[in-house]
Amino acid sequence: MKKEIKIIGSGFSSLAASCYLAQQGHSVTIYEKNTTIGGRARQLKKDGFTFDIGPTWYWMPDVFERFFADFSKKPSDYYELIKLSPAYQVYFGVKEFVTIADNLPEIISTFDSIEKGSGEKLAAFMKEAQSNYDIAIKDLVYRPGISPLELVTLETAKKVNQFFGNISKDIRRKFNNPKLIQILEFPVLFLGAKPSDTPSFYSFMNFADFGLGTWHPKNGMYSVILAMEKLAKELGVTIHTNSNIEKINVDNGKANAIIVNGEIVNGDIILSGADYHHSESLLDKKYRAYSENYWENRTFAPSSLLFYVGFDKKIENVEHHTLFFDVDFDVHARDIYDTPKWPEEPLFYASFPSKTDTNAAPSGKEAGIFLIPLAPGLQDVPELREEYFEKIISRFEKLTQQTVKDSIIFKESFCVNDFIKEYNSYKGNAYGLANTLMQTAFLRPKLKSKKVKNLFFTGQLTVPGPGVPPALISGKLVAELIQKNL
Structure with missing residues (x-):
């Protein structure tokens, strides 16, 4: 039966859900409060430079392929993918760095050159990581987080210990060199928690990294948003921007309308891809499934301080993605998760999309994105x-042995206050809820409201979790759940 479905927000999960729901035959309308679509994955354009404001890493290309295949399409129908070679670079000191190749055999050789015998250990570790990837990404993450039984399969039964161990201990049992340990711990940071709080099973992120490689969509991650917008419109979805949602109306225990810019818009189903905490704040208090105390006691993924910098020259001694791990990883992690405060010596990440993509900056110039992970709030x-900015740019100059400060044309910043203002993000978090053991699968906030009929949620605070590929999956899961509940 055809339903009128109103979707709040236009990020990856909302756009994905809109496509599936339209494919099912429903009338679907998206309402986005900002002037452009994409949620956190928007763009900044200035003086001939183009920056992805949000996500910059394209991992798990198979998830994107699976999404488009559901509509008999391919990513290449909409955008061009470039495999980065090398994948990325990690600085540990002045001119002291490790370059991660775009293929596993070379990475194994790199490990062996740093710690004798570690190449063979890495090959074994990656075999296990690939096995976990096949179980998780091809199966488990496509389950709606309704029951703990979703996690019980023949495959997971064999790996039960991996749900109670942690990545940090596993890696340290196999590798001794601190550089290799940090490189192997890096991918799980995308899950939003410390490696010591991340179950061993999540080593599948290492396969996503070393096994599947790092990619760049031509013209940036926003190309994927534009692709999904085009697909959604081809399927009949209507999208409205500058449309602020002020309230979700409930009548007789059923969500039946949203108030958009002061006007009541009726709908049979309301789906929010906005921040989950904010979405529930649009309800009268009695209809909220999760209390303020509940949110206060969750482990949130970090926020970020971001800088978008235009340079009037090409930057040397860096790759498209470059990580700066020249300070103590554990101290910075404590400043995010244990005793939240501004870190004295932050790790940071830099992306130079114009190394790969000539459209990112004018000729002879460089676009730079710098990110410092921070505690939310x-x-x-x-x-x-x-x-x-002064801290990291001074370190950047020292580590890469070049002067860049006097080549800055402009810089724009984005931090906690902006995440709150632009995305109604709880405490200004950047990535949603961390994937710790107690916040995995059925233990995350539900796709379907527990108190209001015809009200659903999608995105990084529900299942499967933070990141762009999980957002696509979340959109599919909620669309299937809506269809099942009609």
């Missing part, structure tokens, strides 16, 4: 942003 003032 921190005080965010201009003076602190400036202080931290």
Whole structure:
């Protein structure tokens, strides 16, 4: 039966859900409060430079392929993918770095050259990681998080210990060199928790990294948003921007309308891809399934301080993706998760999309994105942003042995206050809820409201979790659940 479905927000999960719901034959309309679509995956254009404001890593290409295949399409029908070679680079000191190749045999050789015998250990570790990937990404993450029994399969029964161990201990049992340990711990940071709080099973992220490689969609990650928008419109979805949602109306225990820019818009089904905490705040208090105390006690993935910088020259001694792990990883992690505060010596990440994509910057110039992970909810003032830019750019110059400060044409910043203002993000988090053991699968906030009929949720605070590929999957899961509940 055809239903009127109203979707709040236009990020990856909302766009994915809209496509599946339209394919099912429903009338689907998306309402986005900002002037452009994409949620956190928007673009900044300035003086001939183009930056992805949000996600910059394209991992798990098979998930994108599976999404488009559900509509008899391919990613290449909409955008061009470039495999990065090398995948990325990690700095540990002045001119002291490890370059990660675009293929596993070379990475194994790199490991062996740093720690004798570690190549063979890495090959065995990756075999297990691939096995976990096949179980998780091809099966488990496509389950709606309704029951703990979803996690019980013949395959997971064999790996039960991996749900109670942690990545950090596993890696340290096999490898001794601190550089190799940090490189292997890096991918699970995308899951939003410390490696010591991340179940061993999540080693599948290492296969996503070393096994499947790092990619770049031509013209940036926003190309994927535009592709999904085009697909959605081809399927009949209507999209409205500048449409702020002020309330979700409930009548007799059923969601039946949203208030958009002061006007009541009726719908048979309401689906929110906005921040889950914010979405529930649009309901009268009695209809909220999760209390303020519940949210206060969740482990949230970090927020970020981001800088988008235009340089008037090409930057040397860096790759498209470059990580700076020249300070203590554990100390910075404690400053995010244990005793939240601004880190004295932050790790940071830099992306130079113009190394790969000529459209990212004018000829002879460079576009740079710098990211510092932070605890959500921190005080965010201009003076602190400036202080931290000075910290990382000075270190950047020292580590890469070049002067760049005097080549800055402009810089824009984005931090906790912006995540709250632009995305209604709880405490300004950047990535949603962390994937810890107690926040996995059925233990995450539900796709379907527990208190209101015809109200559903999607995105990084529900299943499967943070990241772009999980967002696509979340959109599919909620669309299937809606169809099942009609």
